[in-house]
Amino acid sequence: MGTALVTGASSGIGAIYADRLAKRGYDLILVARNADRLQAVAKRISDETSRAVNVLAADLSDRDDLFRVEQVLRDNASITMLVNNAGFGGVTPLLNSDVERMELMVDLNVTAPMRLAYAAAPAFVVRGAGTIINISSIVAIGPEILNGVYGGTKAFVLAFTQSLQHELADKGVRIQAVLPGGTATEFWGIAGAGDYANSPLAMPVERMVDAALAGLDLGEVVTIPPLQDGALWDEYEALRRRIAGDLAHARPGSRYVTEIA
Numbered sequence: 001m002g003t004a005l006v007t008g009a010s011s012g013i014g015a016i017y018a019d020r021l022a023k024r025g026y027d028l029i030l031v032a033r034n035a036d037r038l039q040a041v042a043k044r045i046s047d048e049t050s051r052a053v054n055v056l057a058a059d060l061s062d063r064d065d066l067f068r069v070e071q072v073l074r075d076n077a078s079i080t081m082l083v084n085n086a087g088f089g090g091v092t093p094l095l096n097s098d099v100e101r102m103e104l105m106v107d108l109n110v111t112a113p114m115r116l117a118y119a120a121a122p123a124f125v126v127r128g129a130g131t132i133i134n135i136s137s138i139v140a141i142g143p144e145i146l147n148g149v150y151g152g153t154k155a156f157v158l159a160f161t162q163s164l165q166h167e168l169a170d171k172g173v174r175i176q177a178v179l180p181g182g183t184a185t186e187f188w189g190i191a192g193a194g195d196y197a198n199s200p201l202a203m204p205v206e207r208m209v210d211a212a213l214a215g216l217d218l219g220e221v222v223t224i225p226p227l228q229d230g231a232l233w234d235e236y237e238a239l240r241r242r243i244a245g246d247l248a249h250a251r252p253g254s255r256y257v258t259e260i261a
Helices: 012-023 035-049 063-075 099-127 148-171 187-191 194-198 205-217 230-244
Strands: 003-007 027-032 053-057 079-084 130-135 173-178
Touching (some): 003 012, 003 099, 012 027, 012 205, 027 035, 035 053, 053 063, 063 099, 099 130, 099 173, 130 205, 148 173, 173 205
Parallel strands (some): 003 027, 079 130, 130 173
């Protein structure tokens, strides 16, 4: 199994991933800003599973902290899995959002997982094995649902994951993007819609992570726990690939061409 490094592991989705992966036999390196909460999660998991659980307090929006985590991924040969989970969202429209906070969102949701994946992937390729799980969101394919910058960051995570799959699948590296829907975590309080966590439509976080890991076991590249009919995604992806395969033309589409008499 080896060691799984999980970001955003002090609560919510990250903490449940840590729990489930330890129960699957992984040792853990848990990363988050809140050292006290991180230690509490680590102690509970270690006591329950007897797995080795180390903590690394780091703010991934801070470049020095981010570089420290990158170095661990490069240097620690026991790491066989990276779970890029850290991030935050927003529910307010663009015109009502603070642009500095939106830039911070891009730093944490886009730059951090990109750099961590780039730190982990070369070592995984050399060993011919490893897994990178990137937590995206249903807003990656439904950007109208919440804040537009948040949707854009999660669309990046999805596209980045699909590109990694294209480049690394034949090198023994497993890649997965997970697209949760509304999940009962602290995400909503931070985003400004705390009541949603108690909504009957919010998926319990344990159920979401268990579904995501089931998708990993099935070999899915994209796992969407709330999607009831998986064939819909297959159709969506087939159409995307069909369009992508029909874009190499020197002339614009006929709808854009005006004949000059």
